[in-house]
Amino acid sequence: MDALQLDTVKLSEDRSYLEILDQTLLPGTIRVLKIGELKDVWEAINVLRVRGAPAIGVTAAYAAAMCAGRIETDDPEAFYREFLREKEYLATARPTAVNLFWALDRMDRTAKAHLCETVPEIKEALFTEAQKIRDEDVAISRGIGEIGFSMLHKGMGILTHCNAGTLATAKYGTATAPMYMALEHGWAGRDLHVYCDETRPLLQGARLTAFEMHNAGIATTLICDNMASIVMKQGKIDIVFVGCDRVARNGDFANKIGTSGVAILAKHYGIPFYVCAPSSTIDMQTPTGEQIPIEQRKPEEVTEMWYRERMAPEGVDVYNPAFDVTDHSLVTGIITEKGLCRAPFGQAFEAIGL
Numbered sequence: 001m002d003a004l005q006l007d008t009v010k011l012s013e014d015r016s017y018l019e020i021l022d023q024t025l026l027p028g029t030i031r032v033l034k035i036g037e038l039k040d041v042w043e044a045i046n047v048l049r050v051r052g053a054p055a056i057g058v059t060a061a062y063a064a065a066m067c068a069g070r071i072e073t074d075d076p077e078a079f080y081r082e083f084l085r086e087k088e089y090l091a092t093a094r095p096t097a098v099n100l101f102w103a104l105d106r107m108d109r110t111a112k113a114h115l116c117e118t119v120p121e122i123k124e125a126l127f128t129e130a131q132k133i134r135d136e137d138v139a140i141s142r143g144i145g146e147i148g149f150s151m152l153h154k155g156m157g158i159l160t161h162c163n164a165g166t167l168a169t170a171k172y173g174t175a176t177a178p179m180y181m182a183l184e185h186g187w188a189g190r191d192l193h194v195y196c197d198e199t200r201p202l203l204q205g206a207r208l209t210a211f212e213m214h215n216a217g218i219a220t221t222l223i224c225d226n227m228a229s230i231v232m233k234q235g236k237i238d239i240v241f242v243g244c245d246r247v248a249r250n251g252d253f254a255n256k257i258g259t260s261g262v263a264i265l266a267k268h269y270g271i272p273f274y275v276c277a278p279s280s281t282i283d284m285q286t287p288t289g290e291q292i293p294i295e296q297r298k299p300e301e302v303t304e305m306w307y308r309e310r311m312a313p314e315g316v317d318v319y320n321p322a323f324d325v326t327d328h329s330l331v332t333g334i335i336t337e338k339g340l341c342r343a344p345f346g347q348a349f350e351a352i353g354l
């Protein structure tokens, strides 16, 4: 199954439920869930049925439009109060990816801008905005992909961490978009070699990125996270592409736990390290990585998930941060849909209009 054929999230024709591809079941099972209740959308984001910063943003926008569609009042002010309550609830689903808040704020601005109209008109405007956020996401990924593709040569080895693939966006992904663009430009799958970090503890690299790249026909090698150093030392890696959940104004960025280690290794071995970032993931309100909230997840993800039996002593303390922050000094460049940004990143972000 070509992952590009799979929709991460869709709003049903009658706008009464979301169709969410349940990524917790991949790659073994392809199941699309029909989710009509806000609390179930919250759960789907929280347990990573839908995940990846841009896909979380698109899901939140669709969910806001879906729920707004069934608010029963003719009074725009009463409508807006209920809309805000639902928006604020959804914003608590996960803390790190700024796209969740960015998309909800965009929906909020849309509602406010149409408050002088009738409730049905506000509902329609919200649906149109959600659809726009989704469509823009596809174009953004393609933009990032073309810039990333221009950095590639046939025969290159590419390392990526976690899944910043088509499954993490509306289509193409961010860190995988250069590879998908290479195929669109007529390259053969064997012209590139992608190394996927398995990405403990939730295995997004093994379950999702390896699934995507392998099924796209690209030469793909799965490695455990602790093997990145050896493949770099052996000269198998020419470039690193990773995604991000939030980029601070100074270029520090949060991404899946383990990313900062990959960046340190890349620096050690002199390998270019690029962050693929939709401009919506760059948070100019956050000065440095210090201020990015890091999600802590439950210990069972480390001690027993994926194992047939528990693999850690009962009662042992577990530390399970879902993300880490990579220092901007380790970043060769940040690829956005608006252009490639290099240090000093604050100035580069301003130059592309952020």
Ligand code: MRU
Residues within 6 Å of the ligand: 048, 051, 052, 053, 054, 097, 161, 162, 163, 164, 165, 168, 169, 173, 174, 175, 204, 242, 243, 244, 245, 255, 256, 257, 322
């Ligand atoms: O916890 P996840 O699976 O949502 O984490 C995803 C990542 O860290 C991705 O690299 C990031 O969201 C960018 S997706 C284009």
